[in-house]
Amino acid sequence: MSGLSRINTSQAARWWRSIDRVTLICVGILIGFGYILMLAASPAVAVRIGASRDMFIFKQVCFLLLAAGIVIATSLLSLRGVRIAAWVGFVLALGATFLTLVHGIEIKGARRWIALPMMSVQPSEFLKPCFAVVTAWLLTVRKERRYFPGLLVAFGLFGVVLLLLKSQPDIGMLSVITTVFLTQLFIDGLSLFLVGAGAASMVAAFIGAYMVFPHVRSRVERFLHPAVGDHYQIDTALRAFGNGGLLGRGPGEGRVKDLLPDAHADFVFAVAGEEFGMLICLFIIGVFAVMVIRTLLKLLRENDPFIAVATAGLMTGFGLQAFVNMGSTLHLIPTKGMTLPFISYGGSSAMSVALTIGMVLALTRSRLGEGRFGQFGQAPSSNRKVPS
Template sequence: MARFSRIDNSALGRWWRSVDHVTLACVGILIGFGYILMLAASPAVAVRIGASRNMFIFKQVFFLTLAGCLTIAVSMLSRKGVIRLGFIGGVIAIAATAMTLVHGIEIKGARRWIALPMMSVQPSEFLKPCFAVMTAWLLAKRHEVRHFPGMLLALACYAVILILLKSQPDIGMLTVVSTVFLAQLFVDGLNLILVAGGVGIMIAAGIAAFFLFPHVHSRVERFLHPDVGDHYQIDTALRAFGNGGLLGRGPGEGRVKDLLPDAHADFVFAVAGEEYGLLICLFIIAVFATIVIRALLKLLRDDDPFLIMATAGLVTGFGLQAFVNMASTLHLIPTKGMTLPFISYGGSSALSISLAIGMVLALTRQRVGQSRLGRSLTETTRGTWKTAT
């Protein structure tokens, strides 16, 4: 793509000159690690369940290739295109998530998946990016149109998602969505007292979940009390990091993939630590941090409320998901079945993350006359929003 010149006025040429190359390269690096670690971790898992040795590899190659293409395709969208995609995708994701309560596959007491030929889909994964775009538009619109009930509609949308995710139940996903919404309200200028109140409500909800949901109670108890319950998975993961040391045992030399049933998914970071060592793990963390920080820094040069809130929500969800996976693998927080973006096995996760990053790239592209984006709002409206924030 480097051959595109400054006078190339094709759609692809304009996209290449305007897109954030560093973020795009980071996505490519993560997808590359997804291929490498899937080759390392999945054959042993497949053999253990009696499937073809290369079953997970072939599926994930397809998913990651599709994810890369989807990231590029979405990153070419205009601002209006991102909004349209967010609302259409959000409505479909909410309807499909509601369908899981009736026709979903029940696994370990939770109904989160819909069975399709050759695969199952977790619709709630797609709620994260679409919800961030929907609420950002609703919150920004109330600064454009007087008396527009943007806050009320955003709260109603969140309430519907809360009820659906609580009913599945999927407390981890609900926590991510809640954090995204709270971050957007903070960026929108919500009073700090109300932000503190929101944090307090989330803490109270977490305490309530501890008493109401047995699987949440079990995970927190095992985290707080090492002598309570089964610690096999987390102990095995921690030993894997210790065995890997600074430089790792070498490609294919790790043992954790032969011991953990979710080595290709929730505990893929432990596979990276054992086979490639601390330095590669730090590099992976740095790649995730680069994507988040670059997106946030770009917002400092913009004055479009929608763009700022949507991007902040998208990267909050992306960064939080990566943190939860790696922190739970390192036993820094209670274990949570959440994938590592672009690296863990899972089609729904890979596609939803690619949708989110594609939206971030689309919203942060350098466009001709980009400074006029903020002028879509009137000077009065822009001043009002800046005063509020």
């Protein structure tokens, strides 16, 4: 890296010195696993549905290349740029999510996707990162502007998101966004009593979803009562982990990809377990843990409340998505159709997760910089103000 030494004042060199390189390397590792597991899992799925054997591979190569570009491009943004991008993205994603209720594709009783050439888009995926940054700005700027109703506006926007996601319905996405919102409220100074009240409201909402939505009731009952209902997918996934053992059966030797319709997407972790073994699965878990825990620990030394609240919300959503995917595959929680970040097949997921990590890198860039100039030649200040 001699070209990026301290004496090099180019934009690329300053970006490299100021970026969180560990998180960036972790992203590269996950994208690498995404390519490897797509090569392992997707051909069998494509053949089974009568498509070209390499269809999913070619599309995912494009998705992940675009995701890598989004991570780099977004990480170059200033704090103000991150906020503006989040507001624009939130408004667009909110409008597109509403559009799914009118012109969306209905799959398994839910309208969450909009058909585009070569792919379908799930707009609610982009609500997660944009909502986290928008909420962080609303919660923190109200302390700078005495009469600004930031908390009220944040709850209003959350109510709109709740109504739209409930109408699709997408209970899993709604649960993630609600958890992110409660986390941000707690970090912003909300009392433990009110946080507990919010958690109790989530439990009540889950009970309501169990009573109202048949697919939610079915998943919960199958999780709680193994003898009830169809357990084909989860039983097949668990057998795949058992067949893989410690070191796996070897690349291309797995059988789960021939049996599960979503082996390349929701159950890609089972493919990793069967073909590459428990050690690789633990390594993947470790990569996610390093990204989340390391970033959250660094926020303990952050002086800017906007950065702390926004980054905590972004990483909470990222970590929770990874946990839900791996946890449901291992039958630790009821099954939920949520992708494994950067690894599962899906364009909307790959790009929204890339936007999430790009924003995290942009928000934390200045305080992780080396030397006097932490952020593209700007001297960092210990008394940074909330961006207005």
